Amino acid sequence: MDFMQILTIVIPSAILTATPLIFTALGGVFCERSGVVNIGLEGLMVVGAFSAAVFTYFFEQHGLGAASPWLALLIAALLGGVFSIIHAVASISFRAEQVVSGVAINFLASGLCLFLVKLIFDGKGQTPYIAHRIDKIDIPVLHDIPVVGPLLFSNVTYISYIAVIISFVVWYVIYKTPFGLRLRSVGEHPQAADTLGINVSKTRYIAVILSGIFGGLGGGVYLVTIASNYSVSTIAGQGFLAIAAMIFGKWHPVGAMGAALFFGLAQSLSITGQQVPVLNHLPDVFLLIAPYVITILALAGFVGRADAPKASGIPYIKGKR
Amino acid sequence: MTKILKNSNWFNIVVPMIAVLLGLLVGAIIMLLTGYNPILAYQSILESVFLQPYYTGETIRAIIPLILTGLAVAFAFRTGLFNIGVEGQLLVGWFSAVAVSIMFSGLPKLILLPLAILVSALAGGLWGFIPGLLKARLKVHEVIITIMMNYVALYTTNYLIKHFLYAEGEKTPNIPESASLASTLLSNISQGSRLHWGIIVALLAAVFVWFLLWRTTKGYELRAVGYNPHASRYAGMNVNNNIVLSMVISGALAGVAGSMEGLGTYQYMMINSTFIGIGFNGIAVALLGMNTSIGVIIGATLFAILQTGSITMQSTAGVPTEIVSIIIAVIIFFIGSSYIIRWCLLRLTKGGK
Numbered sequence: 001m002d003f004m005q006i007l008t009i010v011i012p013s014a015i016l017t018a019t020p021l022i023f024t025a026l027g028g029v030f031c032e033r034s035g036v037v038n039i040g041l042e043g044l045m046v047v048g049a050f051s052a053a054v055f056t057y058f059f060e061q062h063g064l065g066a067a068s069p070w071l072a073l074l075i076a077a078l079l080g081g082v083f084s085i086i087h088a089v090a091s092i093s094f095r096a097e098q099v100v101s102g103v104a105i106n107f108l109a110s111g112l113c114l115f116l117v118k119l120i121f122d123g124k125g126q127t128p129y130i131a132h133r134i135d136k137i138d139i140p141v142l143h144d145i146p147v148v149g150p151l152l153f154s155n156v157t158y159i160s161y162i163a164v165i166i167s168f169v170v171w172y173v174i175y176k177t178p179f180g181l182r183l184r185s186v187g188e189h190p191q192a193a194d195t196l197g198i199n200v201s202k203t204r205y206i207a208v209i210l211s212g213i214f215g216g217l218g219g220g221v222y223l224v225t226i227a228s229n230y231s232v233s234t235i236a237g238q239g240f241l242a243i244a245a246m247i248f249g250k251w252h253p254v255g256a257m258g259a260a261l262f263f264g265l266a267q268s269l270s271i272t273g274q275q276v277p278v279l280n281h282l283p284d285v286f287l288l289i290a291p292y293v294i295t296i297l298a299l300a301g302f303v304g305r306a307d308a309p310k311a312s313g314i315p316y317i318k319g320k321r
Numbered sequence: 322m323t324k325i326l327k328n329s330n331w332f333n334i335v336v337p338m339i340a341v342l343l344g345l346l347v348g349a350i351i352m353l354l355t356g357y358n359p360i361l362a363y364q365s366i367l368e369s370v371f372l373q374p375y376y377t378g379e380t381i382r383a384i385i386p387l388i389l390t391g392l393a394v395a396f397a398f399r400t401g402l403f404n405i406g407v408e409g410q411l412l413v414g415w416f417s418a419v420a421v422s423i424m425f426s427g428l429p430k431l432i433l434l435p436l437a438i439l440v441s442a443l444a445g446g447l448w449g450f451i452p453g454l455l456k457a458r459l460k461v462h463e464v465i466i467t468i469m470m471n472y473v474a475l476y477t478t479n480y481l482i483k484h485f486l487y488a489e490g491e492k493t494p495n496i497p498e499s500a501s502l503a504s505t506l507l508s509n510i511s512q513g514s515r516l517h518w519g520i521i522v523a524l525l526a527a528v529f530v531w532f533l534l535w536r537t538t539k540g541y542e543l544r545a546v547g548y549n550p551h552a553s554r555y556a557g558m559n560v561n562n563n564i565v566l567s568m569v570i571s572g573a574l575a576g577v578a579g580s581m582e583g584l585g586t587y588q589y590m591m592i593n594s595t596f597i598g599i600g601f602n603g604i605a606v607a608l609l610g611m612n613t614s615i616g617v618i619i620g621a622t623l624f625a626i627l628q629t630g631s632i633t634m635q636s637t638a639g640v641p642t643e644i645v646s647i648i649i650a651v652i653i654f655f656i657g658s659s660y661i662i663r664w665c666l667l668r669l670t671k672g673g674k
Contacts, residue, residue, distance in 0.1 A: 039405075039464070090658050099403055099464055100657035103604055104650045111646025118641040119355055236595040240468050247465060285480035292469040296451075299461045308462070 004150075006276050010265070012155035013272050016136065018264025020045070020222035022163040024242035025249065025256040026170050027214025032251055033174060034207030035187035035311035039102025040087050041215045042239025043109030047083045048076040048219025050113035053127040053230035054120065056223075066132050069224040073159075073217060080216015081209045083109065088208035092201055095315040106239075114232055126231035134159055134224045157225050167257035174253060183207055187309035190316040200316045218242065241267075244295040251309060263291040333611045335666070336659045340609070341623065344652035348644055357640045365637035366630030373633075378511025380622075380629040381520055382586060386411070387621035388523040389578030390603025392530050393571045395612040397449075397463075399534055400567035401547035402456065406467025407575040408600025409474030410448040412593070414441035414576025416478040419493050419583040419590045420486060422500030430499040437500050438522065438580050445576015446569040448474060453568025457561035463568070471596065479592050492591040502585035517585035524618075526574060531614035533570075543567055575600065605649050608656045624649065 024041055031038040038044075052072045059068035086108070090101035117127055134157050142153040174180035185193040186203045194200050219235060227234050245263050249255030269276070270287035349359035369376040390407045397404035404410075418441035425433055452466035488494040502517040534540040545553040546563040554560050578599065583590050602624055609623065610616025627649070631642040655662060 037464075039468075086654070090654060094658035094661040096654075096657035096660070099405070100604075100608065100653060103405070103601065104653040104657060106650075107601070107605075107646055107653060108650035111643045111650055115351075115355075115641050115643035115647060118643070123641070233595050237472060240472070243465070244469060283480060283484070285476050288476040288480075289473045292472045296455070296466055296469050299465060300455050300459050 004147075008150045008154070009272050009275060010269060011151045012136070013268040014261065014265035015152075015156055015160050016225060016264075017268045018261045019157070019160045019163045019225065020218040020238060021242045021245050021260035021264060022167060022218075022257050023221055024215050024218030024239060025245040025260050026167055026253055027211035027218065028243055028246035029170065029174070029249075029251055029253050029256050030183070030207045030214065031211035032246065032312050033187045033309055034183050034204045035190060035309060035314065035316070036088075036091050036204055036208055037098040037102065037313040038084075038087065038208070038211050038215075039099050039243070040084070040105030040109075040239075041102075041211065041218075041242055042235065042237070043102075043106035044080045044084055044212050044215030045219030045222065045239045045242075046106075046109040046113055046235045048080045048216030048221075049223040049227065049234050050117070050127075050219075050230050051076040051079045051216065052220035052223040053130065053227075053234075054117075056130040056132065057128055060131055068132050069130065069134050073220045073224065076220030076223075077213045077217040080219065081213040084208050084212020084215070087212070088205050091315065092204050092208070095317065098313050098315070110232070110235075113230070117230065127229045129229045130224070133228055134221075159221055159225060163221075164257060167253045170253040184309070186316075187311050190311050194316075194318065204316070215239070215242075241291060244291055247308075248291075248295050248298050266290040332663065336662050337609050337611060337616070337620075337656060339662055339666075340652045340655035340659075343655050344648045347651045348648040351647060352640055352644065358638055362634045362638040362640045362644070365634045366626065369633035370626050370630045373512075374510070375512040375514050376629055376633065378507070378514025378516040380625045381511075382514060382516045383625035383629050384618075384621045385517075385519040385523045385581050385585065386578040386599045387602060387606050387624055388618055389526055389574050389581065390600050391606030391610060391617035391621050392526055392614065393445075393574035393578065394603045394607035395610060395614075395617055396530055396534070396574060397567055397571040398607060398612045399547050400543045400563060401550065402453075402564065402567055402571070403464050404449065404452075404467055404568065404571045404575075405464055405604065406448065406452060406470045406572070406600075407578075407603045408596050408598075409467070409471035410445040410572040410575035411579040411582075411597075411600045412471075412474045412478050413448050414445040414579030415583045415590050416481060416579070417441050417444035417576070418500075418580035419496055420481075422496040422584065423486065423494060426497035426499065428499065433497075433500045434502070434584070437496075437584060438577060441576040441580035441583070442573040443576070445579065446573035448576070449568040449570075449572020450565065453565040453572075456568070457564040471600075475593060475596065478590070482590060482592050486590075488589070490591075493589045495588045496584060500584055501588060502581070503588065515586050517581075519581040519585040522577065522581065526577065527614040527618055530574070539566075575603070578603075602649070605653050608653060 024045055028038060028041055055072035055075045056068045059071055087101050087105050090096040091098040121127060136155045136157055139153040143149045182198045182203050186198060186200050190200045222238060241263055245259040246256045249259035266287050270284045352359040352362055370380050393407050394404055418437040421440045422433060422437045448470055452463045452470060455461040455466055456463045482493050486493040502519050504518055507516040508514060534544060542558050543563050546560050550560045606617055606620040606624055609620035627645045631645045634640050635642050
């Protein structure tokens with residue numbers, strides 16, 4: 001097997017695995033940039049995956065056909081946003097320890113979604129498989145380009161391109177718009193931002209809800225591109241992997257996207273690696289733990305220092321210095 | 322009433338109680354909305370746990386690891402550290418205990434059993450040492466590191482089982498009798514439950530944590546560091562060493578929790594596709610127990626009752642067992658938001674005047 005063939009197996013699969021991570025990591029960037037830690041991203045992905053499974057199935061039953069997963073994704077994003085309000089209320093208005101509230105979100109999401117699955121589908125522990133996924137396709141014309149075509153435009157989903165485009169949009173929003181400036185100032189120094197007339201609570205609420213929308217979207221995308229049905233083990237750590245990507249990407253949208261792609265590569269290699277020479281002698285455990293070990297090293301400053309926004313994790317109490 | 326609320330000791334007891342009540346209430350509302358009978362559901366939980374010896378035994382069995390993981394989280398909390406890595410520390414402890422008892426199966430019980438538990442503590446302690454060291458030396462937030470360590474533990478233990486200790490059925494071989502905590506006596510009096518001697522280990526650990534934190538100089542230092550690291554440093558305490566020590570002890574407690582599952586409940590370790598959740602439940606137990614030994618025992622008991630009872634609840638009242646996760650989540654949510662409970666209570670008592 002030559003090198004090009006290996007790449008045509010590995011790269012498209014990496015992009016596919018990375019796509020849900022990109023969305024969720026972008027949600028994490030919004031949230032943490034505003035100074036709210038969101039361990040609950042895992043739970044928000046659960047909500048998204050559950051909603052996408054149920055609503056794709058529902059739309060299919062009502063004859064919407066191939067449009068079903070796309071519509072379901074919108075609902076997954078919406079419900080993710082709604083669910084994140086719980087985290088927002090706890091960590092912003094109720095001044096809860098944000099990590100604790102995030103843990104509660106994870107518990108609640110997995111419990112509630114499985115509860116509802118059993119309720120809706122007569123006690124079964126999983127949803128039916130959806131008939132219409134967002135499937136891998138070869139992009140017309142572009143996939144004929146030599147070298148680049150087979151790598152980047154074959155065996156891909158449109159949603160992957162949307163993820164990449166959106167991460168540049170998020171970069172523009174956070175670094176080039178007044179809202180982005182406010183968001184970052186609230187996360188770095190809420191007291192100063194408050195003095196300048198920025199509504200700290202409102203900005204943080206918007207950021208947390210955005211993270212819910214993106215987290216829900218990430219979970220939904222995972223479902224309609226990879227999993228196809230929702231059960232208790234559908235979302236198993238992808239949310240935490242997205243948090244890792246956000247950190248490894250240094251809380252920067254494009255960095256987070258890059259990190260997500262890199263982690264996607266490691267994840268897909270742990271599956272496709274068996275077909276790749278050299279790698280098939282390497283135990284898959286190294287590829288499985290690679291993203292986590294790399295993130296630990298990054299945080300420790302061995303692979304480029306990663307620093308969190310200064311006010312991250314601290315509730316803002318007016319008038320307190 | 323206002324006087325009671327201003328006294329923080331009383332408040333520490335009132336908040337968890339209100340949180341539990343709110344949790345059960347939200348659970349009941351969800352059951353009502355979805356067409357189940359909450360009274361029948363809660364009744365069936367209580368009846369099975371208190372009237373059927375098998376379920377009583379299983380409940381006490383479930384309390385064992387919950388006490389230990391709860392203590393692990395609580396201990397780190399006391400030093401101002403949030404150990405979300407209990408789940409991973411538990412897995413490495415579990416694996417080490419099982420591996421050691423299989424490797425040294427020739428040793429007499431008097432040596433092998435304590436050795437296996439000790440090794441599990443060492444393994445868990447090592448898993449806590451890494452985030453502790455990174456926190457102390459490089460100021461890296463322990464929450465993220467411990468989450469990452471969880472996954473490293475999950476995949477590594479799975480790999481080790483698959484390649485070095487594999488037996489039929491995606492698990493390790495059973496441990497030898499000489500390393501087992503299982504007891505025919507306890508099992509017989511509880512009509513065949515998996516109750517084992519680990520309950521004594523768990524209770525001893527609770528006493529150990531209480532003694533260490535509240536009756537020794539080191540414990541005073543650990544708590545001082547958690548309360549105010551700057552003042553502690555000014556008073557001449559070594560803040561960094563205390564942070565590392567706290568994470569090591571926390572990890573060791575979690576590791577022992579793993580050995581309880583390996584040597585007691587299951588007698589082996591299975592390949593886990595995802596986390597088993599006892600470590601995460603430990604966070605809830607510690608929060609509910611307000612980070613005290615006695616509180617952790619009470620919290621572990623409550624959660625064990627809910628979890629064991631939920632099996633009967635599903636068969637009797639038809640309610641899916643997941644309602645218990647929802648209740649636990651709501652309890653965590655309200656304990657986390659204790660500020661608002663305090664605010665509401667003060668408002669209510671003022672309004673009553």
